[in-house]
């Protein structure tokens with residue numbers, strides 16, 4: 001899973017998938033579940049953080065964009081342009097889709113520090129006002 005591992009902090013972690021190919025009506029589909037526990041690099045402190053992915057998979061196999069637009073709910077299109085798409089490609093795509101735009105610890109010291117900095121210009125006028133009230137009242 002070359003494309004996925006390039007996005008990870010390290011390759012520790014595991015992916016579990018349970019996918020089955022079916023023919024639902026006239027739609028060849030890939031149905032199942034993908035989950036993973038991956039190591040990403042927190043974009044605030046640059047340390048490793050765990051990221052859990054749980055995705056339901058409901059893919060309708062299509063050969064063109066036109067076919068994709070005709071897919072009934074709840075299918076998402078899986079565009080197969082050549083016949084080389086493998087199960088691991090599908091799992092990899094699902095995991096990449098499950099990655100956050102910006103990886104970070106859910107509670108990160110660095111993120112907390114930077115948000116305090118951002119907040120301080122707004123808080124300061126009130127602090128000054130409070131000081132004025134204290135001194136001005138007496």
Ligand SMILES: [Zn+2]
Nearest residue numbers: 042045105108
């Ligand atoms: Zn962090």
